[in-house]
Amino acid sequence: MTTTRWAIFGPGDIGGWFARALPGSAHGTLHAVGSTNPGRAAAFAAVHGAPVTGTYEELLARDDIDAVYISTVHTTHADLAVAALTAGKAVLCEKPVAPSTEDVERVLRRAASAGLPFVEAYKHRFGPFARALDAAVAAREVGAPLRLSASFGFAAAERSGRLFDPALAGGAILDVGGYPVSLAVGLAAAAGIDPADLAITAVAGHIGDTGVDEHATAMVTGEGFTAEVECSIVAELPRSATLTGGRGSIELPDAFGSRNASAASFVVRADGRDRVVEVPTVDPFAAEADAVSLALREDRTEAPEVPWVQSRNIARLLEQWRAGLND
Known part of the structure; x- marks a missing residue:
């Protein structure tokens, strides 16, 4: 199995937990950090050893990122997830996917049409x-x-x-x-x-x-x-x-x-x-990352831990x- 190259969108506290967990995952490595604040992304990347930083748009345009972990505020999850899926990236999204069922369905429709994994990160x-x-x-x-x-x-x-x-x-x-x-x-x-x-x-x-x-x-x-x-x-x-x-x-x-x-x-x-x-x-964050990696490698859009019907x-x-x- 090849390594999943991850980008973290949202270099905050929860993003830090994910970054620290990735070295313990079986299949993932931290490759990039994205933020609306370039300085914040660079500082986070320096601490956690990510070689690439940039805005969300810049990172989604790259072809060396396989999956995106979204740990921004609730109201931005859906738009970022749709953008990442449209750009050909698998997505692990912090809970909740979105405040509204309408936006959750929008994300799931995009994942289905893209044929890419989308997983909601209920760690337990x-x-x-x-x-x-x-x-x-x-x-x-x-x-x-x-x-x-x-x-x-x-x-x-x-x-x-x-x-x-x-x-x-x-x-x-x-x-x-x-x-x-x-x-x-x-x-x-x-x-x-x-x-x-x-x-x-x-x-x-x-x-x-x-x-x-x-x-x-x-x-x-x-x-x-x-x-x-x-x-x-x-x-x-x-x-x-x-x-x-x-x-x-x-x-x-x-x-x-x-x-x-x-x-x-x-x-x-x-x-x-x-x-x-x-x-x-x-480590639940490592387990979440590996669930996405396995779905990506097996050409599945869902993970059995939190299938779309549950999300x-x-x-x-x-x-x-x-x-x-x-x-």
């Missing part, structure tokens, strides 16, 4: 932990119907910047609400439930004086599946989850892992017995959640 869906969890659900180890409880939240140090800017699609739902929602969508799919049949109900939360959702809760409901989801950018919330079925439960003390290591274990409690499932950890339905549910909070 990559690696052995997610595969083992999906397998336990698919095997009906805790029975049915299923009920999930999951949350993700933190207290921002300052109520400023992109997180609290409505013009940049700030707010808890798009920044961290996607974690429990994507977990719900992935587990529902593993149980054989069509993600398109899921809907958001019972929305509640708080919109701050900055105009963004700061804390929110909702129910994700479907036939044989219910999820209680919660997110916040003003309060620390557990990053654990529990999936309960008719025969027992799956306890996920660390449902989402960290930025440099996937989660390592979960407990299946069924029929009066506990089974501890332990799996190797991986489009995660986007739809997040849009419903935001709309319900604003009604």
